Amino acid sequence: xxxxxxxxxxxxxxxxxxxxxxxxxxxxxxxxxxxxxxxxxxxxxxxxxxxxxxxxxxxxxxxxxxxxxxxxxxxxxxxxxxxxxxxxxxxxxxxxxxxxxxxxxxxxxxxxxxxxxxxxxxxxxxxxxxxxxxxxxxxxxxxxxxxxxxxxxxxxxxxxxxxxxxxxxxxxxxxxxxxxxxxxxxxxxxxxxxxxxxxxxxxxxxxxxxxxxxxxxxxxxxxxxxxxxxxxxxxxxxxxxxxxxxxxxxxxxxxxxxxxxxxxxxxxxxxxxxxx
Amino acid sequence: xxxxxxxxxxxxxxxxxxxxxxxxxxxxxxxxxxxxxxxxxxxxxxxxxxxxxxxxxxxxxxxxxxxxxxxxxxxxxxxxxxxxxxxxxxxxxxxxxxxxxxxxxxxxxxxxxxxxxxxxxxxxxxxxxxxxxxxxxxxxxxxxxxxxxxxxxxxxxxxxxxxxxxxxxxxxxxxxxxxxxxxxxxxxxxxxxxxxxxxxxxxxxxxxxxxxxxxxxxxxxxxxxxxxxxxxxxxxxxxxxxxxxxxxxxxxxxxxxxxxxxxxxxxxxxxxxxxxxxxxxxxxxxxxxxxxxxxxxxxxxxxxxxxxxxxxxxxxxxxxxxxxxxxxxxxxxxxxxxxxxxxxxxx
Numbered sequence: 001x002x003x004x005x006x007x008x009x010x011x012x013x014x015x016x017x018x019x020x021x022x023x024x025x026x027x028x029x030x031x032x033x034x035x036x037x038x039x040x041x042x043x044x045x046x047x048x049x050x051x052x053x054x055x056x057x058x059x060x061x062x063x064x065x066x067x068x069x070x071x072x073x074x075x076x077x078x079x080x081x082x083x084x085x086x087x088x089x090x091x092x093x094x095x096x097x098x099x100x101x102x103x104x105x106x107x108x109x110x111x112x113x114x115x116x117x118x119x120x121x122x123x124x125x126x127x128x129x130x131x132x133x134x135x136x137x138x139x140x141x142x143x144x145x146x147x148x149x150x151x152x153x154x155x156x157x158x159x160x161x162x163x164x165x166x167x168x169x170x171x172x173x174x175x176x177x178x179x180x181x182x183x184x185x186x187x188x189x190x191x192x193x194x195x196x197x198x199x200x201x202x203x204x205x206x207x208x209x210x211x212x213x214x215x216x217x218x219x220x221x222x223x224x225x226x227x228x229x230x231x232x233x234x235x236x237x238x239x240x241x242x243x244x245x246x247x248x249x250x251x252x253x254x255x256x257x258x259x260x261x262x263x264x265x266x267x268x269x270x271x272x273x274x275x276x
Numbered sequence: 277x278x279x280x281x282x283x284x285x286x287x288x289x290x291x292x293x294x295x296x297x298x299x300x301x302x303x304x305x306x307x308x309x310x311x312x313x314x315x316x317x318x319x320x321x322x323x324x325x326x327x328x329x330x331x332x333x334x335x336x337x338x339x340x341x342x343x344x345x346x347x348x349x350x351x352x353x354x355x356x357x358x359x360x361x362x363x364x365x366x367x368x369x370x371x372x373x374x375x376x377x378x379x380x381x382x383x384x385x386x387x388x389x390x391x392x393x394x395x396x397x398x399x400x401x402x403x404x405x406x407x408x409x410x411x412x413x414x415x416x417x418x419x420x421x422x423x424x425x426x427x428x429x430x431x432x433x434x435x436x437x438x439x440x441x442x443x444x445x446x447x448x449x450x451x452x453x454x455x456x457x458x459x460x461x462x463x464x465x466x467x468x469x470x471x472x473x474x475x476x477x478x479x480x481x482x483x484x485x486x487x488x489x490x491x492x493x494x495x496x497x498x499x500x501x502x503x504x505x506x507x508x509x510x511x512x513x514x515x516x517x518x519x520x521x522x523x524x525x526x527x528x529x530x531x532x533x534x535x536x537x538x539x540x541x542x543x544x545x546x547x548x549x550x551x552x553x554x555x556x557x558x559x560x561x562x563x564x565x566x567x568x569x570x571x572x573x574x575x576x577x578x579x580x581x582x583x584x585x586x587x588x589x590x591x592x593x594x595x596x597x598x599x600x601x602x603x604x605x606x607x608x609x610x611x612x613x614x615x616x617x618x619x620x621x622x623x
Contacts, residue, residue: 173360179377
């Protein structure tokens with residue numbers, strides 16, 4: 001025990017660690033492990049059969065690809081929104097700032113129905129796209145729109161405070177040294193906000209993978225094309241195929257965990273390289 | 277490179293930051309902009325550096341109008357009070373920054389960059405820190421790195437905004453002497469902003485005293501101290517005693533409603549009144565501080581204290597005690613009318 005923990009002046013290490021482990025166990029580990037126990041009923045062969053069935057693989061692909069696309073879109077535009085909110089002052093700025101959090105508060109089903117109505121081929125926005133033969137609602141593109149909507153706040157809220165921390169003086173210093181705007185962004189601002197941007201991306205990505213409510217209304221849910229994995233899980237539950245449902249869940253869980261671990265490792269690596 | 281400023285104005289909303297500034301900065305000199313906070317000195321510096329635009333007026337570098345030029349095109353080095361170093365870059369990369377962002381055809385190759393950066397780091401005597409990050413350095417070291425970074429692009433003009441303002445007193449003294457020596461080596465036209473009169477007088481070739489967006493006086497450190505042009509300069513630089521005509525009529529009566537400004541070391545003390553201009557006072561405090569003796573006296577019936585400084589030698593020839601009744605007389609003073617603050621006479 002003595003070499004297990006470093007000496008610290010902060011009291012309460014044992015209590016705090018104990019509480020953290022208990023809390024995580026109750027909230028995260030026990031529910032998730034029951035997932036594994038239920039899946040274990042199938043045996044490995046059964047599990048493999050479920051998760052490699054064509055329809056499941058297709059749904060997983062749809063889920064992860066649309067989530068990735070939405071997270072990338074959010075990373076770019078979230079950065080723009082954060083930039084505008086930090087760097088400029090304009091009338092109504094506080095209202096815009098408050099609007100950013102709205103996707104968090106809205107029931108996701110409401111968001112899904114609203115977006116589906118708007119982007120349907122005869123909807124307000126969908127009709128303009130329809131004239132160019134672009135279908136948004138009831139296609140994977142619609143899924144990306146919904147996932148972008150629900151993931152927007154993550155990037156904005158993680159980048160905003162870090163960006164505000166980059167002093168204007170640092171940019172002025174760079175400019176006085178002859179750096180153009182692009183150089184200032186690439187060499188000065190971006191390295192400073194990169195870790196926050198990555199965190200925002202990871203959060204938006206993770207949130208999008210698990211999203212169900214808003215997607216099912218806009219996706220059209222066509223098997224192999226626009227059917228997401230969470231929908232398949234619900235479908236299996238409705239057929240009382242609990243083990244089959246948990247098998248898909250376990251597959252999603254493992255892939256998500258691997259991806260998030262990868263992002264964390266990347267973050268750790270960059271923060272070490274840019275030690276402060 | 278010389279700098280010429282003509283009729284420069286700058287407003288922030290209704291606030292007049294700079295009010296008709298005219299200034300000539302000679303090539304190769306080290307100039308101090310001195311004044312209390314909010315006097316416009318930093319605004320002026322930022323306008324010269326291109327970080328701020330003037331509302332009207334002219335700004336010429338070596339006779340050439342540079343108002344329309346961006347900060348990056350002015351070839352001006354800028355050093356900030358809080359260093360503004362790039363946190364995620366090593367000391368080496370910080371100094372190399374200006375070289376790396378040069379357009380491709382002007383950019384030196386890697387070997388040349390390495391040589392130049394190490395040369396600069398040696399100049400600021402911090403070559404051994406080249407692989408550290410700014411957070412690992414002390415304040416004084418950071419400011420020297422910031423200076424090396426500014427010098428890397430070989431600017432024609434160096435601007436320093438309160439460069440020692442964030443440092444503690446000991447480091448500040450060391451660093452300003454070092455800056456003076458460095459300037460004597462490089463001879464680059466430099467302007468630094470400070471609110472510390474001691475700093476300005478010790479380091480600068482010439483001092484520009486500013487107040488409320490205007491220039492009060494431009495002169496050598498000796499000139500601004502020995503012959504201040506306005507009451508403000510008198511009070512801002514060094515200590516001074518004020519004698520109002522209504523209380524001390526003999527010194528100012530020929531000028532009507534006026535104030536006489538007298539430096540503490542320009543007052544003589546005697547036991548007897550030599551003529552009718554001598555002021556009878558009582559000694560309230562005697563304190564020896566190093567080589568000078570500080571005496572505070574008050575006129576009869578007044579609680580206002582008059583500060584007098586004597587050399588220890590002078591004090592020893594005629595020692596004073598608390599409560600002694602003596603007469604004081606200014607050796608040198610200057611009278612300004614109270615209303616319009618015009619100078620009336622100097623003796």
